[in-house]
Amino acid sequence: EAGxxxxxxxxxxxxxxxxxxxxxxISGHNTLYWYLQNLGQGPELLIRYENEEAVDxxxxxxxxxxxxxxxxxxxxxxxxxxxxxxxxVYLCASSQSSGRDTQYFGPGTRLTVL
Amino acid sequence: xxxxxxHPSTLSVQEGDSAVIKCTYSDSASNYFPWYxxxxxxxxxxxxxxxxxxxxxxxxxxxxxLNKTAKHFSLHITxxxxxxxxxxxxxxxxxxxxxGLTFGKGTHLIIQP
Numbered sequence: 001e002a003g004x005x006x007x008x009x010x011x012x013x014x015x016x017x018x019x020x021x022x023x024x025x026i027s028g029h030n031t032l033y034w035y036l037q038n039l040g041q042g043p044e045l046l047i048r049y050e051n052e053e054a055v056d057x058x059x060x061x062x063x064x065x066x067x068x069x070x071x072x073x074x075x076x077x078x079x080x081x082x083x084x085x086x087x088x089v090y091l092c093a094s095s096q097s098s099g100r101d102t103q104y105f106g107p108g109t110r111l112t113v114l
Numbered sequence: 115x116x117x118x119x120x121h122p123s124t125l126s127v128q129e130g131d132s133a134v135i136k137c138t139y140s141d142s143a144s145n146y147f148p149w150y151x152x153x154x155x156x157x158x159x160x161x162x163x164x165x166x167x168x169x170x171x172x173x174x175x176x177x178x179x180l181n182k183t184a185k186h187f188s189l190h191i192t193x194x195x196x197x198x199x200x201x202x203x204x205x206x207x208x209x210x211x212x213x214g215l216t217f218g219k220g221t222h223l224i225i226q227p
Binding site for chain 2: 004006035042044056091093101102103104105108
């Protein structure tokens with residue numbers, strides 16, 4: 001069974017530029033999460049989707065961050081414009097449903113903002 | 115919201131010895147406690163988890179214990195091997211499937227040959 005797929009794996013951009021990250025969850029997983037992981041820290045939840053609905057986006061900085069999961073499968077996380085402090089690893093995870101606890105993580109996208 | 119504290123931040127043990135990592139949580143409604151292992155350049159990988167209706171769980175050299183009264187849980191690794199070197203994260207999840215995971219800050223486990 002394929003795991004959570006994320007692309008790109010690495011991204012280097014200049015500040016004020018836009019950037020987008022893509023995630024394909026494990027097949028059949030209805031719940032999708034985006035986490036932010038700063039260097040030396042644990043992941044922090046940004047947004048959680050149940051199918052195509054964002055059910056928890058309270059930690060998403062909505063002035064510059066947006067996310068979508070239009071068909072309830074793949075998801076895209078966007079930052080526009082990027083700031084220096086956005087340099088981090090962006091992790092995607094999925095679980096079968098909100099009632100199933102186990103979350104499986106992808107390899108992450110390492111963003112560097114210059 | 116939930117707050118998870120993890121100790122120590124770095125742990126160095128001799129190969130073959132045991133390692134113990136401890137976490138505390140604040141929300142008594144939390145009912146699911148996974149442990150993840152993260153190697154450099156990779157995403158977190160689930161190694162073991164425990165639910166609040168169980169006090170202990172073991173999988174080969176790895177075990178987790180949970181004390182709901184004290185709101186703390188621990189990871190135990192026995193007979194450590196070089197490949198156990200990584201960063202380990204504990205996490206907690208509130209009941210009802212409402213939230214994502216709240217993670218500790220991680221423990222860098224170093225296995226000395």
